[in-house]
Amino acid sequence: METMLRLKGLKKNFGENAILRDISFTIEKGNVLSIIGPSGSGKSTTLRIITQLEKADDGTLEIGGRTLFRSYDGKSVYPGIKEEREIGLMTGLVFQSFNLFPHFTVLRNITEAQRAVLRRGKDEAEYKAMELLKKMGLEDKAKSYPYQLSGGQQQRVSIARALALDPAILFFDEPTSALDPELTREILKVIRSLAEERMTMAVVTHEMNFARAISDYAIFMDGGVIVEEGKPDELFLNPQMQRTRDFIASFDEA
Amino acid sequence: MQGLILQMLEGTIVSLKVFFLTLLFSLPLGFVVAKGKMTRIKPIRWLTDFYIQIMRGTPLILQLIFFYFAPFYLFGVSYDRFTACIVAFVVNYSAYFAEIYRSGLQSIDRGQHEAAKVLGFSKAYTFFVIILPQVIKRILPALGNEVITLVKDTALAQTIGVAELFRVAQTASSREFSTVPIFVAGVFYFIMNYIVSRLFTLAEKKLGYYR
Numbered sequence: 001m002e003t004m005l006r007l008k009g010l011k012k013n014f015g016e017n018a019i020l021r022d023i024s025f026t027i028e029k030g031n032v033l034s035i036i037g038p039s040g041s042g043k044s045t046t047l048r049i050i051t052q053l054e055k056a057d058d059g060t061l062e063i064g065g066r067t068l069f070r071s072y073d074g075k076s077v078y079p080g081i082k083e084e085r086e087i088g089l090m091t092g093l094v095f096q097s098f099n100l101f102p103h104f105t106v107l108r109n110i111t112e113a114q115r116a117v118l119r120r121g122k123d124e125a126e127y128k129a130m131e132l133l134k135k136m137g138l139e140d141k142a143k144s145y146p147y148q149l150s151g152g153q154q155q156r157v158s159i160a161r162a163l164a165l166d167p168a169i170l171f172f173d174e175p176t177s178a179l180d181p182e183l184t185r186e187i188l189k190v191i192r193s194l195a196e197e198r199m200t201m202a203v204v205t206h207e208m209n210f211a212r213a214i215s216d217y218a219i220f221m222d223g224g225v226i227v228e229e230g231k232p233d234e235l236f237l238n239p240q241m242q243r244t245r246d247f248i249a250s251f252d253e254a
Numbered sequence: 255m256q257g258l259i260l261q262m263l264e265g266t267i268v269s270l271k272v273f274f275l276t277l278l279f280s281l282p283l284g285f286v287v288a289k290g291k292m293t294r295i296k297p298i299r300w301l302t303d304f305y306i307q308i309m310r311g312t313p314l315i316l317q318l319i320f321f322y323f324a325p326f327y328l329f330g331v332s333y334d335r336f337t338a339c340i341v342a343f344v345v346n347y348s349a350y351f352a353e354i355y356r357s358g359l360q361s362i363d364r365g366q367h368e369a370a371k372v373l374g375f376s377k378a379y380t381f382f383v384i385i386l387p388q389v390i391k392r393i394l395p396a397l398g399n400e401v402i403t404l405v406k407d408t409a410l411a412q413t414i415g416v417a418e419l420f421r422v423a424q425t426a427s428s429r430e431f432s433t434v435p436i437f438v439a440g441v442f443y444f445i446m447n448y449i450v451s452r453l454f455t456l457a458e459k460k461l462g463y464y465r
């Protein structure tokens with residue numbers, strides 16, 4: 001199997017605080033990785049480093065055979081702006097808070113980066129956007145503004161916006177945490193259909209059943225380390241570590 | 255009466271020159287100052303902060319006098335009073351605009367920058383196409399206030415002898431032993447500001463298509 005992402009020995013400090021102590025995992029092409037864990041465990045920071053919203057302090061990361069940073073002398077070394085940008089175009093990120101551009105229509109939210117970054121023509125970008133909107137069941141919302149949409153619809157637009165750039169791997173940072181259960185289901189359905197199309201993805205989520213159902217591999221993080229990892233059925237149904245058991249049990253109680 | 259109105263129109267043109275030239279320079283300069291106040295480079299931030307404190311903490315009338323007379327007392331050179339007046343207004347208003355811009359820039363959610371970064375937009379593109387339009391929408395009311403104040407502040411230009419509208423009115427008033435010219439000037443200012451506030455309302459409406 002082809003490896004899409006290989007992360008090794010990632011470390012990150014914010015001031016005195018070690019947020020990530022030693023994170024390593026790989027994602028195979030066409031697979032879905034889910035990352036679970038309590039708040040402050042470093043899940044989001046890991047995604048933010050991979051998608052270049054934060055810099056790594058130490059570690060090595062390869063995406064699609066290219067190196068975003070390499071551990072050298074206890075520090076991660078980046079390759080320079082051009083290479084970083086190109087690698088960045090291979091990754092997409094869906095935020096918890098959608099972060100749509102409020103002054104653009106739904107359509108322009110999806111076409112703007114295609115045109116300005118990928119230099120696609122107007123027709124091509126709009127065709128692609130409409131295809132994605134159809135897929136999201138939102139083709140009638142192309143002319144709407146984000147404020148006119150429900151949270152679930154906004155999140156679907158933001159997924160379409162990320163997919164429009166044809167990322168090799170798509171990351172989700174708690175994509176349903178701002179949504180009520182009904183809207184959460186909308187989004188989970190979309191992610192599930194992407195998984196069925198063999199889109200390579202990594203999902204940070206608190207939806208345990210969902211994570212178990214869609215992912216090929218699962219990681220439980222706490223305190224900046226990976227406490228336990230494995231096949232989702234094993235990790236969720238038969239966790240070996242007490243910390244993992246406690247965490248998963250806390251969801252059953254709730 | 256006709257002669258008076260004609261004189262006052264001439265004064266109005268001077269006032270309008272002060273008004274537009276001040277906006278022309280201080281609106282963009284305010285952005286530079288705002289950036290200076292928001293930079294991570296401490297000396298620049300301190301310097302910008304000091305400058306804003308001085309501009310806001312002292313009367314504009316004093317600043318006008320300073321910019322007109324300082325070059326003479328310090329270097330023995332004197333320059334055109336109109337130029338001095340524009341310099342003083344621009345330096346003063348840039349400080350106020352900078353604070354308005356800063357409030358607008360800081361009110362934009364960090365997620366907007368992050369989304370733009372993840373989508374691969376360049377820094378310049380992100381600023382001009384993603385961030386700036388949203389900032390303008392948010393600061394319009396505060397900006398409108400400031401611009402209206404500027405219309406009235408142009409009356410201070412007479413301090414260093416610029417013959418703007420209010421100066422003309424005062425001269426006419428003492429010549430004719432009548433307060434009428436002063437009140438006519440008041441009407442002039444009101445009309446100018448009515449137009450300014452209408453324009454801002456229009457702009458706010460135009461940008462009201464999203465939230």
